[in-house]
Amino acid sequence: MARFPLLPIEGSPFQQALENTPKLRAAFLQMEDALKDILEPELLERIRLRTASNNHCEY
Numbered sequence: 001m002a003r004f005p006l007l008p009i010e011g012s013p014f015q016q017a018l019e020n021t022p023k024l025r026a027a028f029l030q031m032e033d034a035l036k037d038i039l040e041p042e043l044l045e046r047i048r049l050r051t052a053s054n055n056h057c058e059y
Contacts, residue, residue, distance in 0.1 A: 006016040018025035035044055 004017040004020045006013055007019040009016055009019050011019075015025065015028075018028055039047075
């Protein structure tokens, strides 16, 4: 599997990898902001954990 290098920016390893494609990172951050407005923080974190688990990623 191809891997993106982690770029030295502030943020999670996922966000550091997304920085390789700035348009994708901007879209992701926009989606994240929208979800924060409609989901409770605990539910959003559970979604993140489940997604990471389903993808066999450490989080």
